[in-house]
Amino acid sequence: MFRFSRMLLSLSLCLCLAAPAVAGHDAKKEPKRAIVVAAFGTTVPEAAPAIEKMVARVKAAYPGVPVTLCYTAAMIRAKLAKDGKRVPSPAEALAALPDQGVTDVALMSLQTIPGHEFHDLVRTAAAFSRMPKGLSQVSVSAPLLFEKDDFPKVAKALIEAAPKDRKPGEAIVFVGHGTEHSANMAYPALQYSLWRVDQNAFVTTVEGIPSFDDVVADLKAKGIKKTWLIPLFAVAGDHARNDMAGKEKDSLASSLTAAGIEAKSVLSGTADREAVAAVWLEHLKTTFDALPGK
The missing domain is CATH 3.40.50.1400 (Rossmann fold)
Incomplete structure (x- = not known):
């Protein structure tokens, strides 16, 4: 009987000593x-x-x-x-x-x-x-x-970051990527918000709507003679330097020049604007x- 009691005591002691190790292995990590x-x-x-x-x-x-x-x-x-x-x-x-x-x-x-x-x-x-x-x-x-409130907020920020050399009557065109995804509708929505701030501010896209043809037609209809081209990309990378500001005849800058509208490109992206x-x-x-x- 005494030997059996000693065995139970030893087993209980082992389980107690092992418990912290088991608990530590299964414990949930502290959030980081x-x-x-x-x-x-x-x-x-x-x-x-x-x-x-x-x-x-x-x-x-x-x-x-x-x-x-x-x-x-x-x-x-x-x-x-x-x-x-x-x-x-x-x-x-x-x-x-x-x-x-x-x-x-x-x-x-x-x-x-x-x-x-x-x-x-x-x-x-x-x-x-x-x-x-x-x-x-x-x-x-x-x-x-993304959210409804983003559009007027971003429109205001974009207009405030417009080139200081811009004169009255000169337009600004913000050039985005565009997509066949339904989210492309964000660009026309931004256009609406921009016009609430500045009637000579426009949005166009490389691969969606509004297209380059759309914005060239809008600028001609308003009699705009000079426009500033600004990337609506986080960075002024390949699309900004080629599709927007490039010398190829199908770039936006070349299309505007062909339409008799002077185009001035700004090569800095939206991530550059505080x-x-x-x-x-x-x-x-x-x-x-x-x-x-x-």
């Missing part, structure tokens, strides 16, 4: 948040600083929070890799975070509209959320033009503040 900035990307060296500037703004707004940059465009990542510069994809950036103790992520969309690129990010975020021994939650912040960047940062704050942890 991080931010991944998702830009389309660029291979134009002169355009890249606009993205770097946005990353710097995010780091300044969230001191102590890990911030990673990724590019969504595989073609751009591949071209940069050949030149010895490696930028991770969204999936690669997210996959690296659990080993740093991160549990929850705000994936910052640096897209202009909620088109294909944005929805790809949403699908990637869903795939990485609640993975065993992985991330608990990945939430995507809204692109620049008031526009502030809208992206507002969207990030909404997403980040909703994550668990501190």
Whole structure:
């Protein structure tokens, strides 16, 4: 009987000593948040600083929070890799975070509209959320033009950032990418908001509507003699330098010149403009503040 009691005591002691180890193995990790900035990307060296500037703004707004940059465009990542510069994809950036103790992520969309690129990010975020021994939650912040209130806010910011040399009667044309996705309707919506601020401010797109032909016709109808071309891209990359400002006859600048309208191009993207960047940062704050942890 005495020997049996000693055996029970020894077993109880072993279980007590083992309990903390078992509990530690199964315990839920303390929440730790991080931010991944998702830009389309660029291979134009002169355009890249606009993205770097946005990353710097995010780091300044969230001191102590890990911030990673990724590019969504595989073609751009591949071209940069050949030149010895490696930028991770969204999936690669997210996959690296659990080993740093991160549990929850705000994936910052640096897209202009909620088109294909944005929805790809949403699908990637869903795939990485609640993975065993992985991330608990990945939430995507809204692109620049998403909520109803974004449009007048962005329109005001764009007009305020117009060239100082612009004179009365001169037009501004903001040139976006455009898409066959239904989110293309964000561009006509922005046009409406711009006209509420400035009747000589226009939107056009490389691959959607309003088209280059649309805006050339509108400018001719108003008798505009000079217009400023400004990218509605986060960066002034290939589309801005070629489709917008290029010397080829099908560029917007060449089309305007052929129509008798002087075209002056501004090669800086929306991520270069503080008031526009502030809208992206507002969207990030909404997403980040909703994550668990501190």
